[in-house]
Amino acid sequence: MLSERRLQVLRAIVQDYVGTEEPVGSKALTERHNLGVSPATVRNDMAALEDEGFIAQPHTSAGRIPTDKGYRLFVDKLAGVKPMSPPERRAIQNFLEGAVDLDDVVARTVRLLAQLTRQVAVVQYPSLTRSTVRHVELLSLAPARLMLVLITDTGRVEQRMVDCPAPFGESSLADLRARLNSRVAGRRFADVPSLVEDLPEAFEAEDRGTVSTVLSTLLETLVEENEERLMIGGTANLTRFGHDFPLVIRPVLEALEEQVVLLKLLGEAKDPGVTVRIGHENAHEGLNSTSVVSVGYGSGGEAVAKLGVVGPTRMDYPGTMGAVRAVARYVGQILAES
Amino acid sequence: MLSERRLQVLRAIVQDYVGTEEPVGSKALTERHNLGVSPATVRNDMAALEDEGFIAQPHTSAGRIPTDKGYRLFVDKLAGVKPMSPPERRAIQNFLEGAVDLDDVVARTVRLLAQLTRQVAVVQYPSLTRSTVRHVELLSLAPARLMLVLITDTGRVEQRMVDCPAPFGESSLADLRARLNSRVAGRRFADVPSLVEDLPEAFEAEDRGTVSTVLSTLLETLVEENEERLMIGGTANLTRFGHDFPLVIRPVLEALEEQVVLLKLLGEAKDPGVTVRIGHENAHEGLNSTSVVSVGYGSGGEAVAKLGVVGPTRMDYPGTMGAVRAVARYVGQILAES
C-alpha cells in the first residue's frame, strides 16, 4: 500500500508532466509543489512508485513519466472531474442551440468537443435500436421501386431503396404505410421485429412478397454494425501529440478511419458515467499510446449513443472528463427539445 | 522558348523526384534516362531551367527539385493522363456496385480514391441545385410540426423540421403534398423557387402562413453553402508527406476540416476535365504545399458534384489524374443506375 505522500508525489508527477510534456525530476517537484520534504525523500518515493510500476524513466538519468498504470491510479483515486465554468457552459449551450437538424447537432458537437479539449472528437449518431420510432414512410418511386424512410424521435432519418418482386399498387402502399405506422410509431426500434412479423398475413397473396421485402429491408437497417454512424473531427489536434510524430500519429489516423474500430471502442465503455480507457487498455493496437474519454448521452434517462475524445495518454484528464460530460449533458437536452 | 531536350530534362527531373523524393542531380539523370548527352550538357540545361523558374535547388550544391511552375509545365505539356488498367477498372466497378445507398456510394468512393492514389480523398455529395427532384414528402409529426423530406434523382435525401405558425390539417397537408409534387417532381432543383412561388395563393387564408413557411424552408435548403456536403478520407496518407512533418501537415488537416475551404477549392475548378491546382495556385494558404486534383462527376452529361484528392505537390500526376478520372466515371454510372 502506498502512503499518502507517495500518492501526492504521483499526482504531482502527472500534473507536471501533463503541463510540461517533459520527464519530471525530484528537484523540480519539490520546487513546484510544496510537499514539505526534500528532493532526496521524493527520490525514495519515486523509486518506490517505479517499483510498483506507476512511473518509469525514459532513460537512466532522466526524470520520471507516468505509466498507463500511473494514469489509471490518478484518474481513479487522485483526481476528480473538473466542472466547466458557468461562461463555458453558456457558450456550449448557445453553440449547440443554433443547430437546424440532427446532422447539424452532431457536426456542432464534434467541433465543440474538439475545440474545448483540443483533441480529436468522436460523436456517435443516436443508435436506432435504442431510439423510438417517430414515423415510417413509404414512397413509390417507380412501379416496382419503393423508398423506405425511417424517422426516429431523435431526429435521425434513414432511407433505403426497396426493389419489389412485383408491382405494388398505390392503395396497397397506403394500406401498408398505415398498418406499419399504427404498429410501430412510438415504439422502440428494438421491438420492431416482433411487432411486424405477422404483417404479411394481412395482405393479399400477390402483395405478400413485396410486404416481406419491405419488412426485411426495414429489419436490415436495424442490424448492429449497419445502423451505427459517427462523425469525427479535430484531427488537426493530433499534431500536438509529441515529437516522435509520424510513428505515433499514423496508426491513430488509420484507426480513426475504421469506423468499426471506433464503434467497438465506444461500445466497450459500459459505465453510466464518464469512462476513461488509458493506453494499453484499448484493445486496438494503434491506439496504445492514446487515451479515450467517453460517455453516453441521451434525451432521457437512457443513453442513445456515445461521444468522446481521443488524445495522448498525457492529457488533462480532469478537464477533458469535465468537458466531455458537460457536452454530453447539453446534447441530451437539445435532442430532448427537438 | 525551351528546346525539346530541355523539356525532356524537366520531365525526367519531375519523374525522378516524384519517385525518389530526393533532389536529383545531373549525373543521376543521365544514368537513369538515356538523354544521349553528358552530365555537363544536362547541367547547362538545368541552369537554364532554373533561370526560367521551373526548377530550384534547396541548397547550393544539392540536386534540383521542380517548382510549382515546373510541375505546371509538366502537367500541361509533358505528361498525359495515365489510364487505369483493365483489372483496376474492374475492381473499381465491383467495389462501387456493392453500395446500398447514396451515403454508402460516397463512403466507398472516398475509400477507393484514397486507396488508389494513396492520398487524401474528398468527395462532394451531389449538389441539390444541380439535381432534379424525385419527390417531396411532408409528414405531420405534431399538430403544428412538420417534417419536410427532399429526395433527388441521385438518391440524396435531405430533411428539415418545420414549425408551423398555425395547426395544419391532414387534408391540407395531403393537398399541399400533392400540389408540390405535381409542380416540382422531375424538375431541376434550381427551378424550384420559380415553380412554387405562387403556391400559397391556392390555399385558404388560414393555411397560407404554414404553406409559406414550408416553402421558405424548402428554399433555404437550396441556398448554396447550406446545401453542399462532403466526405473526406485517407488522412492517414498525410503521414507519407515528407520529413518536415508537423509544420506541413497541421495546416492541411485544418484546411480539410473547414468544409467551406474545401468546397471553394473544388468549386474553383471549372474545367470540364480533370483539373489540377498546384501548390501556390491554391488560394488557401495552408494548402500551398499541396496539389489538388479534381473532376466533376454526374449521372448524365452534366456534373452534379466534384471529387478529387489532395496530396503533396510531389505526386504522381498522370497516375493520380487517371485514378480520379476513372473513379468519377464509374461513380457517375452507379448514380445513373440507382
Add this chain to the structure above:
DNA sequence: GTCTGGCACTCGCGTACGAAGAGTGCCAGG
C-alpha cells in the same frame, strides 16, 4: 554554335569528441 571532359569549389551530412547539465542511487548522519 553546341557538346564534352576536367577541375576547383561549395555545402550538407554523418561521425567523433568533449563539456555541461540534469537526474539518479546510495549512504551516513541527524
Add this chain to the structure above:
DNA sequence: CCTGGCACTCTTCGTACGCGAGTGCCAGAC
C-alpha cells in the same frame, strides 16, 4: 524516517572534420 552530500550515468549540444554529391565554369573538340 528524513536529509544532505557525493559519485555516477546519460542525454544533449556545440564544434570540428572528412566525405561525397553536385555545381559552375572553361577550354577544347566536333
